[in-house]
Amino acid sequence: MRVLFATSECVPWVKTGGLADVAGALSAALRRDGIDVRVLMPAYRSLAAHANRAVAAIDATAQLPAAALLDATLPTGVPALLVDCPELFDRDGGPYQAANGVDHEDNATRFALLSHVAARLSIDTSPFRWRPDVLHCNDWQTAPAVARVHYAAGRRAKTLLTIHNLAFQGVFEGDLTPLLGLPRDAFGIEGVEYYGKTSFLKAGLVFADALSTVSPTYAREIQRAPLGMGLEGVLARRRDVLTGILNGIDDEAWNPSADAMVDAAYDAATLDAKVRNKIALQRELGLEPRDDRPLFGVVSRLTEQKGSDLVAALADRIAALPAQLAVLGSGDARITAQLEAAAQRHPRSIARRFGFDEGLAHRIEAGADLFLMPSRFEPCGLNQMYSQRYGTPPIARATGGLVDSIVDATARTLDDGSATGFLFPDATEASLWSAMMRALDVYAKPQRWRALQRAGMKRDFGWAPRASEYAALYRRLVGGAGGA
Numbered sequence: 001m002r003v004l005f006a007t008s009e010c011v012p013w014v015k016t017g018g019l020a021d022v023a024g025a026l027s028a029a030l031r032r033d034g035i036d037v038r039v040l041m042p043a044y045r046s047l048a049a050h051a052n053r054a055v056a057a058i059d060a061t062a063q064l065p066a067a068a069l070l071d072a073t074l075p076t077g078v079p080a081l082l083v084d085c086p087e088l089f090d091r092d093g094g095p096y097q098a099a100n101g102v103d104h105e106d107n108a109t110r111f112a113l114l115s116h117v118a119a120r121l122s123i124d125t126s127p128f129r130w131r132p133d134v135l136h137c138n139d140w141q142t143a144p145a146v147a148r149v150h151y152a153a154g155r156r157a158k159t160l161l162t163i164h165n166l167a168f169q170g171v172f173e174g175d176l177t178p179l180l181g182l183p184r185d186a187f188g189i190e191g192v193e194y195y196g197k198t199s200f201l202k203a204g205l206v207f208a209d210a211l212s213t214v215s216p217t218y219a220r221e222i223q224r225a226p227l228g229m230g231l232e233g234v235l236a237r238r239r240d241v242l243t244g245i246l247n248g249i250d251d252e253a254w255n256p257s258a259d260a261m262v263d264a265a266y267d268a269a270t271l272d273a274k275v276r277n278k279i280a281l282q283r284e285l286g287l288e289p290r291d292d293r294p295l296f297g298v299v300s301r302l303t304e305q306k307g308s309d310l311v312a313a314l315a316d317r318i319a320a321l322p323a324q325l326a327v328l329g330s331g332d333a334r335i336t337a338q339l340e341a342a343a344q345r346h347p348r349s350i351a352r353r354f355g356f357d358e359g360l361a362h363r364i365e366a367g368a369d370l371f372l373m374p375s376r377f378e379p380c381g382l383n384q385m386y387s388q389r390y391g392t393p394p395i396a397r398a399t400g401g402l403v404d405s406i407v408d409a410t411a412r413t414l415d416d417g418s419a420t421g422f423l424f425p426d427a428t429e430a431s432l433w434s435a436m437m438r439a440l441d442v443y444a445k446p447q448r449w450r451a452l453q454r455a456g457m458k459r460d461f462g463w464a465p466r467a468s469e470y471a472a473l474y475r476r477l478v479g480g481a482g483g484a
Contacts, residue, residue, distance in 0.1 A: 004132035008141035033471050069081050119149050254386045328357060370395055371393070
């Protein structure tokens with residue numbers, strides 16, 4: 001089985017969000033599962049040191065410049081192919097934005113080229129000797145490749161598009177079918193057109209042989225408004241080929257028994273050692289070192305999507321319980337200002353660190369008693385899995401992958417030992433606060449609290465079972481007509 005995994009980012013080379021984690025971890029797990037997977041991504045300036053020889057040339061089109069295909073190898077051992085086009089990818093800033101935080105104005109051209117290369121490698125006219133059985137595209141940046149393959153003559157790879165977050169759709173002004181190498185009749189309601197504009201994501205949603213997203217619940221949620229983000233009709237019509245596969249985590253990097261970033265290693269049998277991490281975290285953040293006060297942790301983008309405004313609104317009430325709050329993240333200026341003001345009012349109870357710090361993220365997971373994830377929508381989420389692995393029960397909104405990965409603490413699940421966290425229904429301060437009070441009620445019962453922690457720590461959130469689900473999906477695709 002040969003799979004070309006097309007992506008705009010991949011850890012540890014380039015990361016802005018969860019797509020990079022999936023690209024790096026899933027490709028490695030698939031390779032361990034016997035899949036011949038190769039990651040295709042742009043040759044950004046930061047990747048120059050990783051590129052080896054050129055293995056193929058991609059000719060220019062009327063709309064796109066020429067490119068070279070460079071050979072590389074990810075640290076996981078997974079082979080990579082880098083699309084080398086200096087005029088589009090050799091620049092400062094991130095994969096989508098310049099150093100000043102403004103989107104690159106030629107993003108449509110940049111990712112049209114990435115999609116063009118992905119498609120060329122998946123059809124009869126490929127300039128590269130290795131041919132995939134499946135082209136696995138991810139999000140809007142590579143979705144047009146699916147449409148290109150759909151319209152290609154001759155033998156072609158089967159196509160899978162994974163939606164990591166439907167909120168990002170790659171919508172650009174006008175009819176860009178010439179840029180994407182598609183026939184003019186592809187610009188219509190049954191094609192890539194979206195309210196008079198071109199939607200890169202819709203190009204994949206309409207034409208892919210199969211669709212997947214990053215949790216079963218999110219797969220259902222996006223078939224209706226509001227989480228369908230205007231594409232719910234397309235997704236509902238394609239429900240028969242839409243699958244939800246929950247993301248996994250790197251269970252070696254996120255392992256409390258062998259985490260070099262935390263003060264004290266521990267596991268489900270030595271949870272008493274967790275309090276050392278709590279005291280160390282409190283001291284690091286300037287909080288009052290108190291092992292008898294519950295400490296709530298947050299590691300998140302500070303946005304309304306993540307429900308960070310609800311946390312900010314409750315900060316004073318948390319301090320008055322009394323309890324403590326440790327927040328790491330960056331985002332909306334209004335929310336960060338609220339958290340800053342709360343920290344100034346309650347310096348020994350509320351701490352905030354704006355930006356991102358990988359080590360501190362680990363120490364919050366290990367040192368907090370409870371973890372807050374009040375997302376308005378969450379395609380999958382990873383921190384709720386990290387939290388359970390670290391014996392830090394999550395308090396999360398009942399949406400997307402949070403539903404699929406947390407067993408809500410009810411009277412029944414607490415009694416049978418299956419509870420791993422706390423879910424709440426509404427994206428409101430009242431609903432979040434009610435869940436927090438439920439959690440503190442269990443926290444006050446040491447024996448029941450230990451059982452809750454241990455149940456979460458026993459969960460298997462590693463990538464091996466998820467890779468097996470993707471491998472089965474690939475086999476079903478190739479088993480159908482039209483596989484390469």
